[in-house]
Amino acid sequence: MTQRLVSHLRYAALAVPNFEQERDFFVRHWGLTEVESADGLSYLAAEGSDEPFILRLRKDDKRIDLAGFGVRNRADVDALAAKLHADHVQFVHEPQALTGYSGGYGFRVFDGDGRVLEFATGYQQRQARKIREREPIPAKLSHMVFNSANLNDTVRWYVDHLDFTISDSLITPTGEDMMHFMRCNPNHHSIAIARGPHHALHHLSFEMRGIEEWMRGSGKILRSGARMVWGPGRHNAGDNTFAYFLDPAGNTIEYTTELAMVDDDSWVANRHDISHLSTQDQWGTAAEMSELVARESFNDIDKGLFVAPPV
Template identity: 85%
Template sequence: MTERLVSHLRYAALAVPNFEVERDFFVRHWGLTEVRAEDGLSYLAAEGSTEPFILRLRKDDKRVDLAGFGVRSRADVDALAAKLHAEDVQFIHEPQELDGFSGGYGFRVFDGDGRALEFSTGYQTREARKIREREPIPAKLSHMVFNSQDLNKTAQWYVDHLDFTISDSLVRPDGTDMMHFMRCNPNHHSIAVAMGPHHSLHHLSFEMRGIEEWMRGAGKILRSGARMIWGPGRHNAGDNTFAYFLDPAGNTIEYTTELSMVDDENWVAHKHDISQLSTQDQWGTAQEMSELVARESFNDIDKGLFVAPPV
């Protein structure tokens, strides 16, 4: 089994101008729990996860603040920092005791496109509970997907520096790469990179307890007035269900479940032709993918690249 220094995706941090509206949506409708509130800052947890929070919202101009990743130990944090220094990765700050909510020990860097990444360990966890049958709330954060103007260059940065592995790819009929699904543990993907017109957030995905909870959750969000932009359906790559919505800030967010688990020793990456309807939706229940659907997830240009978030 491949030993990686990065163990898992912990959280996503977003800055949004409509902070109060966004926070209300994620708590009242999406099903997250606010565990800490500060002036213009909200930390939101998933009831089924031991992570202290899986989403952080901050009041500011719209941007991706951080993608937070877990590391198993302080020794691994130091080893990863040393590796990235040797590879001339740009640091935001060195390994240190973290003074933000939940604490821990870690460091931050910019990826090759300028997204801020945090790697941490030793933070305070919370007690998770079992999600009840038919309870339509997220159990955990599943994955985070970025748009990139240079898909292969962005994906290769995560392969070279963080030892992520490409599990599967989406390609055009002529073989042009359109999306890479990337793993750092047995989950089929913790991040993915999609070809887009600019660097931005493509979507955040939240794992539900099961199919019943996923469908009930999708209905709940529809009744909230949010617009479903694609779904419900079941992808081929990752074999997970999907229902994509727009949040009040215009970010694409997903309810999913049953993401595949893969074995590093035996898994063979596939290239799925996006012109085949079964590539996008095995069930055929979702509308056909089109430019009109795809552009909803292009999002606004991320103006926070190579600018460290203030918290």
């Protein structure tokens, strides 16, 4: 099994202009728990996760503030920082005590497209609980997907600098790359990079306890008035279920479950043709992927590239 310095995806941090509306949606409808708040800043946890929070919201112009990743210990944080320095990666700040909610020790860098990434260890964890049968709330953050106008260059950045591995890819009928699913642990993907017209958030995905909770959660969100963009269905790459919605800020967010687990020593990456209906949806229950559906996840141009968030 490959030993990587990055252990897992911890949280996503977004800036949104409609902060109060966004926070209300994620707490009242989506099923997250607010664990800390300040003026224009909210930290939201998942009841099934021991991460102190899985989503941070900040009041500002719409952007991805950062993606937070876990590292096993301080030695690995320092080793990863040294590797990225040797690779001439641009740092936001060096390894240090983190002063934000839950603390820890870590550092931040810009990825190849200019998104901010944080790598941390030693932060205060929270007490997770088992999600009850039929309880329609997220258990944890599953994965984060970025749009990139430089698809393969961006993927290469994560492979070369962070030792991520491509699990599967989506391609056009002519063999052109459309999306790469990437892992840093046995989960089929913790991030994915999609080809887009500009750099932006493609979607955030939240893991449910199981199929029953995923379906009940999807119905709950529909009743909230949020629009379902695509679903319900089951992807081929990752073998996970999907139901995509738009949050009040216009970001695509997903309820999913049963994401595949893979073994580094035996897994063979596949290249799935997006023109095959089974690639899009094994069950055939979701509407066929179209240009209109795809456009929803192009999102607005990210205004935060190579600009570190204030917190």
